[in-house]
Amino acid sequence: MPAPSVEVTLLILLVIIVAGPIIAERFRIPGLIGLIAGGMIVGPFVLGWVGARGLLNELGAIGLLYLMFLAGLSFNMRAFFENRTTAIFYGLLGFVLPFVLSIWVAMSVSDLGILAAALIGAMWASNTLVAYPDVLAAGLQNNRAVSAAVSAGVVADLLSLTVLAIASSTAVIDIEGDAAVQAASEPSSVPVYVGVPLMIGFCLWLLPKIAEWFFVRVGHLRSQRFVFSLAGMAAGAAVASLGGVEGLIGAFLAGLGMNRLVPARSGLMDRLDFVGGSLFIPAFLVSIGLSIDPSVLFDAETVVLALLFTGLVVVGKSSAAIITGLVFKVSFNEVGLMSSLSFGQAASTLAIAQVGISLGFFGQNIVNAAVLTIVLTALLTSFGTRFFAQRVERPPKPDAAIGDTVLVDVRANGSDLDALMLTAGLIARPDDGLVIPYAVPGVGRKEEAQKRVDVAVASAAAHGHDSSGDVRVDDSFSDGTLRLVEEDDASLVLLAWEGLRFPADFVFGNEIDRIGVRSPVITAAARVTGGWRRVIVVSGDLGHDWKAEDSRVALSIGRRLAKADGTSLALVTRDIARLDVKLDDRAGETLVNAATLKDDGLTLLDDSDIVVMPAHALAGAWGLGQWRLARAFRNVSLIVVGGPRRLSVSSGHVRSQVRSFVGPATEDSVRLPTV
Numbered sequence: 001m002p003a004p005s006v007e008v009t010l011l012i013l014l015v016i017i018v019a020g021p022i023i024a025e026r027f028r029i030p031g032l033i034g035l036i037a038g039g040m041i042v043g044p045f046v047l048g049w050v051g052a053r054g055l056l057n058e059l060g061a062i063g064l065l066y067l068m069f070l071a072g073l074s075f076n077m078r079a080f081f082e083n084r085t086t087a088i089f090y091g092l093l094g095f096v097l098p099f100v101l102s103i104w105v106a107m108s109v110s111d112l113g114i115l116a117a118a119l120i121g122a123m124w125a126s127n128t129l130v131a132y133p134d135v136l137a138a139g140l141q142n143n144r145a146v147s148a149a150v151s152a153g154v155v156a157d158l159l160s161l162t163v164l165a166i167a168s169s170t171a172v173i174d175i176e177g178d179a180a181v182q183a184a185s186e187p188s189s190v191p192v193y194v195g196v197p198l199m200i201g202f203c204l205w206l207l208p209k210i211a212e213w214f215f216v217r218v219g220h221l222r223s224q225r226f227v228f229s230l231a232g233m234a235a236g237a238a239v240a241s242l243g244g245v246e247g248l249i250g251a252f253l254a255g256l257g258m259n260r261l262v263p264a265r266s267g268l269m270d271r272l273d274f275v276g277g278s279l280f281i282p283a284f285l286v287s288i289g290l291s292i293d294p295s296v297l298f299d300a301e302t303v304v305l306a307l308l309f310t311g312l313v314v315v316g317k318s319s320a321a322i323i324t325g326l327v328f329k330v331s332f333n334e335v336g337l338m339s340s341l342s343f344g345q346a347a348s349t350l351a352i353a354q355v356g357i358s359l360g361f362f363g364q365n366i367v368n369a370a371v372l373t374i375v376l377t378a379l380l381t382s383f384g385t386r387f388f389a390q391r392v393e394r395p396p397k398p399d400a401a402i403g404d405t406v407l408v409d410v411r412a413n414g415s416d417l418d419a420l421m422l423t424a425g426l427i428a429r430p431d432d433g434l435v436i437p438y439a440v441p442g443v444g445r446k447e448e449a450q451k452r453v454d455v456a457v458a459s460a461a462a463h464g465h466d467s468s469g470d471v472r473v474d475d476s477f478s479d480g481t482l483r484l485v486e487e488d489d490a491s492l493v494l495l496a497w498e499g500l501r502f503p504a505d506f507v508f509g510n511e512i513d514r515i516g517v518r519s520p521v522i523t524a525a526a527r528v529t530g531g532w533r534r535v536i537v538v539s540g541d542l543g544h545d546w547k548a549e550d551s552r553v554a555l556s557i558g559r560r561l562a563k564a565d566g567t568s569l570a571l572v573t574r575d576i577a578r579l580d581v582k583l584d585d586r587a588g589e590t591l592v593n594a595a596t597l598k599d600d601g602l603t604l605l606d607d608s609d610i611v612v613m614p615a616h617a618l619a620g621a622w623g624l625g626q627w628r629l630a631r632a633f634r635n636v637s638l639i640v641v642g643g644p645r646r647l648s649v650s651s652g653h654v655r656s657q658v659r660s661f662v663g664p665a666t667e668d669s670v671r672l673p674t675v
Contacts, residue, residue: 009055012042017282030130030378032285036371039289052290060287063280065251069233070276072255073262073269075154077432086148090324091155094342098316099125099163105312115167116361122167123345123352123370124312126160127153130344130378131385135337138389145334145392148324149341156342161249164352167361195243203236203253211258215464222466226271232258246355263434265405266466288350292371293364305369310376317342333391340384343377350374402522402556403431404491407484410437410456414498417452418459419528419637424494425465426560435460435467436488440480446473478514490521497525497640497649500618500633516615516647522553523647528637532610535562539573540617546643548578550614554641555581558612562587610637615647 004012016038024034039056042049050056102121106112112120135146211232219225232254240250262269296302321339324330330338353370356362408424410417424435437456439449453469460467470488474480485493495512512525537558539551555571562569568588573579576591583589605611611633618640640649 004049006055009050012049013056013059013283013286016042016286017279020282020286028382029375030382032130033375033378035282035285036289036292036374039286040292040294041289043290043292045293045295050290056283057287057290059280059283061284063276063282063284063287064248065233065237066276066280067284068248068252069229069236069255070272070281071154071157072252072257073229073259073272074264075256075259077259083144083147083151086144086324086328087151088155089327090148090320090338091152092159093320093323094127094152094317095125095156095159097320098312099160101316102312105308109308112362116356118163119167119352119356119361120366122160122163123349123356124309124316125163126157126345126349126352127313127317127342128344128349129153129341131341131381134382134385134389135341138392139394140337140389140392143334143337143392143394145330145338146341149338153342158249158252160352161246161252164246164355167359195240195245198243199236199240199245199250199253202239203250203257205257207232207236207254208257208261211261212464215261216462220458220461222268222271225268225466226275229258229262229268229272260429260432261464263428263432263466265434267468268466285350288354288371291354291364292368296365296368298372301365302368302372305365306372306376309369309373310380313343313345313373313377314380331392333388337385337388337392340381340388342381343384344381345370345374345377401431401433402492402553403428403433403560405488406433406435406492406494407481407488407490408435408437408456408494409481409496410439410452411496412452413496415496415526415528416530417456418462419530420494420496420526421456421459421465421467422463422531422564423526423528423561423639425460425463425467426563427492427494427557428465429563430560431491433491435465436470436490437467438470438472438481438484440472440474440477440484442475443473446471478511478518481515482518485519485521493519493521493523495523495525497527497638499527499638500649510650513648513650516642516649517645519647520644522641522643524557524639524641525647525649526639527633528610528639529607529635530637531608532561532564532637533567533608534610535559535567535569536605536609536611537569537571538611538613538617539571539575539579540614542573542575542578546646547614547616550616550641550643550646552579552581553643554612554614554639555579557639557641559589561610561612562589605633605636607635610639612639612641615640615642615649618649 016035020034020038021031022034024031024037039050041047044050044052099121102124103114103117106117106120107114129150132150135143140146211228214228215225219228233251236250236252236254236257237247238250240253241247262272318339321335321342324338325332325335349370353367357364357367406424406428408420410420421435421437424437427433428435437453437460439453441449450469450471453471457467457469470484472480472484474483481493481495484490493515495515497512516523516525535558537555539554540547542548542551551573558569558571561567568590570590570592571583572592572594574593576583583591640647642648
């Protein structure tokens, strides 16, 4: 049959993408099996509508790169570091046990060489979280066993792909004269020992800098950033191939390098997810089916190999989970959940199998057995995960990071809007957070408010942050703000503020207080008039735990603002031991041994300073003291921070009935207090 036209091939692909998962799920089979089966049916071994080479195969190759790129973009670095000991231990063990076991079995029952056996070991040492949607449905995504399985999966996949890179590059060197094999593999322009550092340096150092420059200076439109992200993926893969490393490793590292520039819940990430999940990744799975010959899929040799491979996966992953559970005192049901999640095989397994057959390490029977193994492990991981998920207690909702979702008031209320959006972006970026400028206009003023929100979104884009605006019509600004806090699941509210006004605010109060004493999350009043060259953090009195908590939050915000170029930070406190922090001299952090900014300190403030302080430090000044502060801060940017329900900038006291505590204020570790 002649090769179908581009139009026909595209139509066939889209029909499979739509119908394959739907039909598979009707039979309680994972959707990816439906995509692979669809490719097999239309492929050269059944209907012959699509050949093994051509447009669909090329789209599949792009889909594999896209899959690894998205894995890097969506990798939760904060969750990984919080659970890194368990994750790394389980990840290493979950790789080593199946890897060594597979090599031993492969070399014992066949005449495969060490490189071929190593590739088979890498196939079954990796894993894909096929059953993760079942975990989400059960509300267990924050369970420690699930977090360990997710992070460990990345560790195991990286090690498996590293084995793939070494094996494939070694094969190219060993059979340099074999043109057929050279044609099937990526040519290497530089040695691996040069190419690997080059790839890491490009993806994790140079690419993020180029991306940030592009986002800030050129690409303010989401469509431009989307195309640049794809270019970054391709660049990472291309640089990897220069050193004889598989391009999918470079694509993953490129995603990891751009991780903090693409917030997980941003519109840009939504577009990348949509395109990948709707077209490229399904195309990769369909393309795998093109090479499957169903006539040999269920013959005796294939079935025996598939059962053997499945046994290697189950024994290796279960043993790793049991040992991890014993070492870190994980319950039996959590061990079962952790191992069940790790049984699933798909992306890395198929990629390694395809490379292995293209390099001539093993035959089509291994690939056929691998596909059948993927089906069996998909069923095991699905049923096993559902079984243990019903027996594991749902964990409490974790504290969000302070910069997870920053709600920004865009009223013309004393702050420069562009500087305020820069401030919000600097707070959000370390947590891969989302910035949401918002307005709460009265009836009939929605259009005017929308224009200001649009300006704020454009300003955030100009500073390299992806954001989405929110306008809510309400009779009360404070009530509308508090409703948005709940609806957007905010971690921080940044309120535009005219600054200290004595004695009017002291006597009558203001709207900042009306929100601050009711807000269930950290709230800050911000008067940011422009850029800054020095950040001054004032701790105030640390006599109570809740005061120390708010001071640590203020220091965390100050450290994030000090990330701006050429900015130094000064911490004003008399009790740094109670704050439980260490200053970084190399980052320009200095200590001023004082509880507050006394008269001498106030006279040294200038327009290029930004002062960050907890509300209790401000409320500690009474009468003439507040008048002096108001005069000193008249031309200085000022941010006053309060924990849940305890922000007050005018009433002369701070409510302290909410007593929830956070840990040491490293720049990425301050968490939203639980209310």
